[in-house]
Amino acid sequence: MLRVGLTGGIGAGKSAVARRLARHGAIIIDSDVLAREVVEPGTPGLAEVVTAFGAGVLTADGALDRPALAAKVFGDDEARRRLEKIIHPLVRARAAQLHAEAGPEAIVVNDIPLLVETGQTSSFHLVVVVEAPRESRVRRLVQTRGMTEEQAGARIAAQAADDQRRAAADVLLINDGTLEALNSQVDALVRQRLQPYERNVRTGTSARPPRDLHIAGPDPQWPAAAERIMARIRHALRDHPETTVSHIGSTAVPELPAKDIIDLMLAVRTLDEADHLAGVLGAAGLPRRAGEWADNARGLPGETWPKRLHGSADPGRPVNLHVRVAGSPGWRFALLMRDHLRSVPEAREGYAAAKAAWASEHKDRFTYGEAKEPWFDEEALAADEWAEATGWQPPAFRL
Incomplete structure (x- = not known):
């Protein structure tokens, strides 16, 4: 329904x-x-x-x-x-x-x-x-x-x-x-x-965006769209107050071009809890995506950061919902990268320029994503240095 x-x-x-x-x-x-x-x-x-x-x-x-x-x-x-x-x-x-x-x-x-x-x-x-x-x-x-x-x-x-x-x-x-x-x-x-x-x-099917790549200019409506979806997630998980949801990725960074796909992250205590909540999220319009690729993400060289991935059933609003364990490396990096790019204009401008270069070389989302991986390795190091210099800490999570 x-x-x-x-x-x-x-x-x-x-x-x-x-x-x-x-x-x-x-x-x-x-x-x-x-x-x-x-x-x-x-x-x-x-x-x-x-x-x-x-x-x-x-x-x-x-x-x-x-x-x-x-x-x-x-x-x-x-x-x-x-x-x-x-x-x-x-x-x-x-x-x-x-x-x-x-x-x-x-x-x-x-x-x-x-x-x-x-x-x-x-x-x-x-x-x-x-x-x-x-x-x-x-x-x-x-x-x-x-x-x-x-x-x-x-x-x-x-x-x-x-x-x-x-x-x-x-x-x-x-x-x-x-x-x-x-x-x-x-x-x-x-x-x-x-x-x-x-x-x-x-x-229980997510509406996946087209394979063809399109990098859109910064859209001031992205945060509002993200907030509406996060409000629905909070409503669906109102019996699970220990969970938290955040807007992450490029659409969460003002002035940054991005694919018109809202990335959100749901923090949970364990991946078993993530699996338990999958049906609730699906009924709310965010079904789980199947496949091994949806359960893991590449971390730093030689690392794999497990997660669960859900997508929006709404064909008019593509969404990636990354479900990660609070305190895990993937959870921390997603928040750190967002805040680093928000706070450091040089990092944000460098990422925007790199996006333009990758987009000119790659015509689909998947090869574009692979081309970005070396940049993420460098961003992880730069963001960690910034966090140490500024005293940045991820938000508290009730375990």
């Missing part, structure tokens, strides 16, 4: 995207619908709301008087938070029940207006954000919901800002044209990403 979080500001077109995803067979779990269900007459949710806000929020026939409730909470942060503490747990519980009832091949889309505000992004394989210009959103709210421009502006201002949602987005759909144009974006997303992603999660 693929779990997708769908969000967007009010009036951005999120509902249109949900309808199109449903046309492709996705199961839509609409939080607004669930929020109404959990406060229907006779439910514990409605009883809690009445206890918190009084009988004045009920209609004559005992149903929830939504305008009356809205008048009590809109513009009152304390009242809004009190209502959210009642509604949000009930909605999440009902959504979890619907997830459990979905089939193993399902793409389940959770339509959650306040996905970012409620901190739920890390519980999904993918977060899709729908964005539209503010003036378009105001116009839609006036035309379709009967709001005044002032009311529409106030509703928009009460939600997360566009940049906050954008930071949480694995996929950003820009709704600044026709409905047909938005539908085309959704169709491409389903075909190119959601369907293969679901299949890869179900079969």
Whole structure:
């Protein structure tokens, strides 16, 4: 099963995207619908709301008087938070029940207006954000919901800002044209990403990047992409607080060109623990890669540094997740190399120049990787000298 979080500001077109995803067979779990269900007459949710806000929020026939409730909470942060503490747990519980009832091949889309505000992004394989210009959103709210421009502006201002949602987005759909144009974006997303992603999660397959080599210029979005994936790993391993995950490799070094592949490292106590966690990581969208080459990495001359290697099931975001024992030589070197290159401009510039030279000589990722090995031997020595001179130490790990 693929779990997708769908969000967007009010009036951005999120509902249109949900309808199109449903046309492709996705199961839509609409939080607004669930929020109404959990406060229907006779439910514990409605009883809690009445206890918190009084009988004045009920209609004559005992149903929830939504305008009356809205008048009590809109513009009152304390009242809004009190209502959210009642509604949000009930909605999440009902959504979890619907997830459990979905089939193993399902793409389940959770339509959650306040996905970012409620901190739920890390519980999904993918977060899709729908964005539209503010003036378009105001116009839609006036035309379709009967709001005044002032009311529409106030509703928009009460939600997360566009940049906050954008930071949480694995996929950003820009709704600044026709409905047909938005539908085309959704169709491409389903075909190119959601369907293969679901299949890869179900079969435990990582989506490997193309063999052809491409060195991209420094991308300021790499750290944010890494943080989103690390947050999912932390969520998946929340019952294993002894593990830690770090962004390593070239994409973790500002101003350094790199292959567009995010390298992360999960620190564990033993390789047996790494093997025990493989299924949890696979279910979270990071299945283990098979083969001896995935279990070992070359260290200093004559050394082999054992590890486990996982990759992303998401065809739209290549990831290497290196699982290493904390305190091992490979774990230490990965952190040391990253920090050395971040701190020493000459080392970073030298590596960038070497990358350009290797890329001109090698057209695939594998021969390029082999060509880099002598440089890593020199980097290990230079980084160790820098660590000794500066007193660098790797981060503490709870053993």
